Amino acid sequence: MKLxxxxxxxxxxxxxxxxxxxxxxxxxxxxxxxxxVNSASVDLQGLEHVPxxxxxxxxxxxxxxxxxxxxxxxxxxxxxxxxxxxQSTLDKIPVHEIDAFLxxxxxxxxxGSGGAPVLAKHLKRLYTAPVFxxxxxxxxxxGGIYTLNAxxxxxxxxxxxxxxxxxxxxxxxxxxxxxxxxxDRINEEIVERFGMLFAAGEVSxxxxxxxSVVDSSEIINTxxxxxxxxxxxxxxxxxxxxxxxxxxxxxxxxxxxxxxATNRITSLVRKATLGRLTLPCDVSSAERALVVTGGPPSHLxxxxxxxxxxxxxxxxxxxxxxxxxxxxxAGEEVEATVLLSGISEVPRVKxxxxxxxxxxxxxxxxxxxxxxxxxxxxxxxxxxxxxx
Ligand SMILES: Nc1nc2c(ncn2[C@@H]2O[C@H](COP(=O)(O)OP(=O)(O)OP(=O)(O)O)[C@@H](O)[C@H]2O)c(=O)[nH]1
Numbered sequence: 001m002k003l004x005x006x007x008x009x010x011x012x013x014x015x016x017x018x019x020x021x022x023x024x025x026x027x028x029x030x031x032x033x034x035x036x037v038n039s040a041s042v043d044l045q046g047l048e049h050v051p052x053x054x055x056x057x058x059x060x061x062x063x064x065x066x067x068x069x070x071x072x073x074x075x076x077x078x079x080x081x082x083x084x085x086x087q088s089t090l091d092k093i094p095v096h097e098i099d100a101f102l103x104x105x106x107x108x109x110x111x112g113s114g115g116a117p118v119l120a121k122h123l124k125r126l127y128t129a130p131v132f133x134x135x136x137x138x139x140x141x142x143g144g145i146y147t148l149n150a151x152x153x154x155x156x157x158x159x160x161x162x163x164x165x166x167x168x169x170x171x172x173x174x175x176x177x178x179x180x181x182x183x184d185r186i187n188e189e190i191v192e193r194f195g196m197l198f199a200a201g202e203v204s205x206x207x208x209x210x211x212s213v214v215d216s217s218e219i220i221n222t223x224x225x226x227x228x229x230x231x232x233x234x235x236x237x238x239x240x241x242x243x244x245x246x247x248x249x250x251x252x253x254x255x256x257x258x259x260x261a262t263n264r265i266t267s268l269v270r271k272a273t274l275g276r277l278t279l280p281c282d283v284s285s286a287e288r289a290l291v292v293t294g295g296p297p298s299h300l301x302x303x304x305x306x307x308x309x310x311x312x313x314x315x316x317x318x319x320x321x322x323x324x325x326x327x328x329x330a331g332e333e334v335e336a337t338v339l340l341s342g343i344s345e346v347p348r349v350k351x352x353x354x355x356x357x358x359x360x361x362x363x364x365x366x367x368x369x370x371x372x373x374x375x376x377x378x379x380x381x382x383x384x385x386x387x388x
Pocket of ligand 1: 008009010011012014015039040043067068069070071105106107108109110111112113136137138139142146169183184186187
């Protein structure tokens with residue numbers, strides 16, 4: 001699936017940087033072009049793979065390259081004001097070749113959470129290609145302002161994109177990890193999951209097992225229809241026997257037992273679905289799904305994908321479950337990625353919204369209280385009136 005990636009804010013930029021690295025290392029070719037947008041110049045300087053020419057510093061007249069300090073409204077305003085500048089940078093990448101846009105942002109800060117929905121709206125007005133979002137939810141320990149921003153951004157981002165893929169930092173943090181190394185590890189997890197999905201859409205039909213090739217239209221069809229998506233992933237190392245020699249002795253599929261390959265795929269699909277999702281949810285609330293199995297061709301088979309697919313049909317109660325393979329002749333693992341789209345039972349989002357509603361009530365109460373306190377502070381019972 002050919003993508004134009006746009007990283008908005010610090011988290012967005014870093015994740016896009018990692019996608020480029022992954023795309024090159026795996027020779028997948030799903031990154032057709034990438035840009036990074038930020039209001040803080042120091043964040044752009046930290047990027048290693050997004051070319052300098054493709055980096056846009058917005059809001060210079062208002063924040064002078066220092067960032068918006070988690071002010072989500074200011075983030076949206078400067079994105080609105082400088083959308084022309086972002087567009088000029090986008091014009092440098094061949095957008096006519098892409099299957100979709102992917103706008104990536106952390107939803108707890110100001111620049112990405114405010115700006116990403118503004119840009120998504122602009123792209124949808126201008127282009128016919130679908131516009132997808134990849135939104136990262138903050139950890140619950142990051143504090144009220146981050147939760148409030150994420151609750152706001154979630155509402156607008158999901159409305160402006162054709163589908164919002166979500167990753168929840170809170171479900172993925174580990175105790176005792178520093179913030180920096182924690183994000184590095186989390187970003188690897190993000191890129192591994194979403195990268196495999198996007199890369200799968202780039203395999204040519206000739207490389208697929210049977211007719212079960214995944215192409216970009218299947219990914220797009222699973223995502224289109226709107227709403228929110230989550231991804232599950234599971235992997236298992238396998239031995240790749242010397243194909244020529246062993247197959248002559250054992251006959252057939254490089255000597256790999258068909259039945260155990262089928263069983264492995266089926267259980268990997270279950271593990272991916274029932275294990276840790278990028279955004280935990282009730283699987284039965286998904287409207288559509290896609291199963292992709294990857295690995296050495298000798299370890300993939302049609303029957304395994306079919307079994308995994310029909311199991312997922314039962315789990316989700318959906319008739320719209322697609323499946324396909326992603327052969328990797330040099331691979332040493334069999335992988336399963338499950339995309340659940342149009343999910344509605346998501347406890348974390350409910351919790352986020354609840355906290356935001358309570359925070360709004362508390363903020364209003366605090367504002368009332370501090371106005372009263374200030375009035376009391378300056379009220380001297382007319383004793384100082386004579387001085388003025
Ligand atoms: N997964 C992941 N999340 C990150 C990373 N950096 C920040 N975050 C998350 O993203 C949220 C937003 O942070 P930033 O991306 O730094 O914010 P910003 O969009 O640049 O906005 P401002 O800093 O307020 O101008 C944070 O609350 C974190 O939850 C990262 O490298 N990886």
